[in-house]
Amino acid sequence: MENIEIIVLLLFGVTFLAVLSNRTRFPFPIALVLVGLVISLIPNLPVVILKPEVVFFVFLPPLLYEAAWKASWHEFKTNIRSITLAAVGLVIFTTLCVGWAAHTFIPGITWAEAFLLGAIVSPPDAVAATSVTKGLGIHPRLISILEGESLVNDASGLIVYKYALAAILTGSFELWEAGFQFLEVVVVGVGVGMAVGYVLYLIHKNFICEPLVEVTLTFLTPYASYLIAEHFHASGVLSVVTTGLYLSFRSADMFTTESRIQANSVWEVVIFILNGLIFILLGLQMKMVIPDLESVGSVGIPTLLGYGLLVSLVVIAVRFIWVFPAALIPRWLSSKIRTREEYDRRNLIIFGWSGMRGVVSMAIALSIPLTLPSGETFPNRNLIIFLTFCVIIVTLVAQGLTLPAVIRKLKLPKHSILAEEYEVRTKVLGAAMVHIEEKLLDLDEATKDTVRTNYQNRFERLQHTELPLRNPQEKDTNPALAVFNRLSHVQLELIEVERELIKQLHKQGQASEEVLRKIEWELDIEETRLQLEIIK
Structure with missing residues (x-):
């Protein structure tokens, strides 16, 4: 019970850390790993010993599912x-290079x-990577490759991890057999994922219409x-x-508006708690890991930190060694690739410097079994966890904090997501206005004029913003932008007036709770829409 109380208190601290991170615009993943480090240094905190299979099963499925979504x-x-080149080839290359370096330079590691x-x-x-680079105008294709790499390389890394773990537990390893099994588990894994996705798509679309049930099912899906x-x-x-990926692509056909709003909100909270919790548990475990390493191997902290820095530098260097040949060789071999894909060496540098490790690596490290089948303690488990923590700190803190400076130094042309937003909003409003004129012929003129005026006002506001010409780094310097946002701010002000009256009626007991909650929910939805519409 004492451990649970400590963890809850630390989660409160993580929550306040998120508030501070938002206000200072300090990347939250970096703040989390620093919190884990601080927790490991706090005296008199309990040591929490986790069952590895619990860590693996509880944390990884929802974290990966949310990223895929x-x-x-x-x-x-x-x-x-x-x-594929990054998520499979680079993972195997990194595993081999880090394995060679660790076996060669760290005594006692097989x-x-x-x-x-x-x-x-x-x-x-x-x-x-995306949280650090947010707002820096990186090209969307580079962001997409980073996100796609992260989705697939978690799987390929875990497959390689399981083979290495099996070699330790059984004492045998056949390369050809492992290669064949690698293909088998990939093909079957994708097939099962498609089958589960299709079944759940049918269930969501044809049988479930209750938001609470739909949101609950989204939590069961990754585990199933x-x-x-x-x-x-x-x-x-x-x-x-x-x-x-399958369900996300079809989500518009599966969920009602209310279900989607609830699911997005609840999932954000759950992922926030899981991310915070895993680094808290890491910090608590590190209190046992470091003393154990010092006592068992008679190795001092400076030496351990040196090993951690060595592995971290290998991880960083290997990514750069791989990135340039992997990008250039296909271009040399294929004219279609040269025609279809623009090449900028600066993007490769950013990609190479974006190889930050995080929560998935930590969850895998904590999932290493405590003992061998013989009952003996798993060899070098604490050392592996410590080295993983060092890699996460070095890559997240050193690379994460310097990545914005690297991007600015390279002077890449900034991509503005606002221009894309302008085009999409114009198409959406245009389609609605065409529908009003061509399809709503049976409406009375008063209703039609009201609807038409609403959409015309929104369309004219959008056209007067000069949004595509706006520099994404400018703030509050565009007069036309202020015109676009003014109506939204006025509407938000009026919603606040309505909300204050609802509060008074609630406090005075002059209306039923059900009616007040329903109106309050409607105001929340409208306020959310207006907040999203404002261009910042």
């Missing part, structure tokens, strides 16, 4: 070659343990996909990612 299937398909470490630190975390795939000895992680 936010990814674009069209972008994923368009960039599949680049994503080949199998070294490759286990390599597999754990091989998958980068796209959430960290993972367990079914693991039952058939396939990649549960790849199955989860496939299910997430």
Whole structure:
């Protein structure tokens, strides 16, 4: 019970840290890893020993499913070659290079343990990269490749991890057999993910219309996909990612508006708690890991930190060694690629510097078994966890904090998402206005004029913004932009007036709770729409 109380208190701290991170615009993933480090240094906190299978099962399926849900299937398909080269080829290359370096320079680590470490630190975390680069105007294709890489390399990294783990547990390893099984678990994992996604799509579309049930089912989906795939000895992680991509692409046909709003809100809270919780648990475990390393191996902290820095530098260097040949060789071999894809060496530098490790690597490290089948303690488990933590700190803090400066130094042309927003809004409003004139012929003129005026006002406001010409770095310097936002601000002010009256009626007991809650919910929906409409 004491451990639970400590964890709840620390989660409160993480929550306030998120508030501070938003206000200071400090990347939250970097703040989390620093919190884990601070927790490991606080005296008298309890040591929490987690069951590895619990860590693996509880954390990974929802984290990967949420990432897949936010990814674009069209972008994923368009960039599949680049994503595959990074997510499979780079993962295996990183595993081999880190394994060689760890076995060569760190005493007492066997080949199998070294490759286990390599597999754990091989998958980068796209959430960290995108949160650090947010608002810096990076080209969407580069962001899509980073996100797609993160989805697939988690699966490939975990597959390699399981083979390295099996080699340690069984004492045997056959390369040809592992290669064949790799293809088998990938194909079956994707197949299971597609099947689960299709079944759940039919269930959502044809049988469920209650928002609470739909939101609940979205939480069960990644676990179901993972367990079914693991039952058939396939990649549960790849199955989860496939299910997430499949259902996300069809989400507009599955959910009602209310279900979608509730699901998005609830999932944000759950992912926030899971991310915070795993780094809290990491910090608490590190209190046991470091003293154990010092006592068992008689190795001092400076030496351990040196090992961690060595592995981190190898991880960073390997990514750059891989990136340039992987991008240039296909261009040399294919004229279609040269015609279809623009090349800018600066984008490769940004991609190479965006290989930050995060929560997935930490979850995999914590899932290492505590003992061997013989009952003996798992060899070098604490050392592997410590080295993983070092890689996460170095890549997240060193690379994450310097990535914006690298982008500015390269002077890449900034891509403005606002221009794309302008085009989409224009098409949407235009389609609605055409429908009003051509399809709503049976409406009375008073109603038709009201509807037409509403859409015409919105359309004219959009046309007067000069939105496509706006520099994404400008703020509050465009007079036309102020005109566009003014009506939204006035509407928000009026909503606040309505909300204050609702509060008074509620406090005075002059209306039923059901009626007040319904009106309050409507005001919340409208306020959310207006807030999203404002161009910042």
